[in-house]
Amino acid sequence: MCQSPYIVEAQSLCKLYNGVAAVSGINFRIKRGELYGFLGPNGAGKTTTMRMIQCVSPITSGSLTVNGMFVGRDDRDIKAIIGVAPQDDSLDQDLSVIDNLVVYAGYFDIPRNKAISIGEGLLKFFHMEERKKARIDSLSGGMRRRLVIARALINSPTILILDEPASGLDPQARHLIWEKLRDLKSQGASMILTTHYMEEASQLCDRISIMDQGSIVLTGNPTGLVKENVGNEVIEFSISDNADKILGSINERYEIDGDLCIIYAKNPSSVLGKLAKYEISSLSRRPATLEDLFLKTTGRQLKSGP
Amino acid sequence: MMITYRMFAVWRRNFTVYKTFYKASLVGNIGEPVLYLFAMGFGIGSYITEMEGLSYIEYIAPGLIITSSMYSATFECTFGSFTRLTVQRTFDSILNTPVSLSELVMGEITWGMTKSMISGTTMMIIMTLFGLYTPDYSLPLILLTIMLTGYIFAAAALCCSSIAPSYDFFNYYFTLFITPMFFLSGVFFPMDNFPEAFQWFSQILPATGSVSLLRYFFHGIVSSPLYFSFCLLVVLSLGLTIAAIKITRNRLIK
Ligand SMILES: Nc1ncnc2c1ncn2[C@@H]1O[C@H](COP(=O)(O)OP(=O)(O)OP(=O)(O)O)[C@@H](O)[C@H]1O
């Protein structure tokens, strides 16, 4: 097989649920060895996109390839090289920690003895070896999530899909997972992750796509995207009576959220110089972050969803 | 819908779980038939001197094996499968692997069948100990009948699980389907005295065929056309397999 530099390629990918679009014509390409993130508000279509790549949710239209194989035609072969850590907790409650791994390995046709040794190695990697015999309901949230990721690695996947790997965890547990994902990345794994944590996306991802209402709004390197679309710094202050006059005088992009004015400044010192002429209380400046970009592109208002 | 050996990975998953609590399960498998034999055989049986030339306990013995197999497969593939399908999301995880949906369904059905084989075989052993059965050439045919019965009820139950919105739905299944089967398939009394419509209805119930096959293998009594009964079981197995795959696919693939 001629190896394309892309491990996953999607063209005009669509998914309708009973005629309602959950994903409407997206294009993206994920490179080999890349850690690629999907961001977007609830209901944006991230999980739906993952489930199409996993070959569990049939695509409505468009084309999707994984490692040169076609989703919808080579499903079994694709599933064999993918590892999936789903968004919902789907560990096998009836089985012990190690049996969760061994039984799952059985679905990939991995012989039992080999599965046990791979499983023990994975438990060690995720610092869970003492809980080998434990029941699932005795594990903490962080351990469960680690076990879900360990299970996804049982078939030594070429590509790992992580749907919100760190959601609902405390900071320690989250950082441990990030550390492990970095380890995996340095071993050359291709990974796709979806997340609501901007910190996670900016620290881990080589590239991200921001989705909103089933479409991809922006794609690129997190730092680059912030610089390009937000600026270097963000200046925030409470709006006073002469807000129009103030904002008219500065030549930068801004946004108003309630009584807060947010300026995305390419040239922060010039903005501050202009603002100094007015009496403004509670002014703050800080470096622009991915969160600013996210809120800017997907809107600050809570959406009721499609 | 290719079905390969991978279905056994699903079967093995269920077997692995079973191994951890098989003792509790076996207590039920052994306790229940003994209870039935005492209650029905000695309790009711002492008022009934003879049924078609047999003592009452002899008369009902083959049917009890069938009802026990029927209930085992039914419980496994209603409450058991439904839990794996919904609350535990076991099926969702399996579908993320190279195991196909048809193989998943086949793994579940054959597991339900295995459960009914376990209770059916336990029953056979107990009946042999009670002197109600003497093992002979008929043994493999008896086991085959139990197997087919288990398969049919496992597949039917899985169909029910895949359309069930919640556990309450199984009330309908048990009330409208399983309980009538228990009383109207000739386990405890022949259907001869019933109105003709009931007799016809009884003939097409899968359990009726199984019961008359087993009664023949036990006692040589022919109470329904045996080849018809056997063919009905085979046809139902095939039909219900296709139905179970189709219905489960509709439920899981979105
Ligand atoms: N099985 C389904 N049937 C009908 N609609 C669905 C189904 N699954 C998802 N949807 C809809 O598709 C849209 C996208 O959902 P999806 O789960 O992909 O979002 P998401 O980006 O993963 O959101 P979240 O951040 O909350 O996980 C939503 O509007 C959702 O209601």
Ligand SMILES: [Mg+2]
């Ligand atoms: Mg999601």
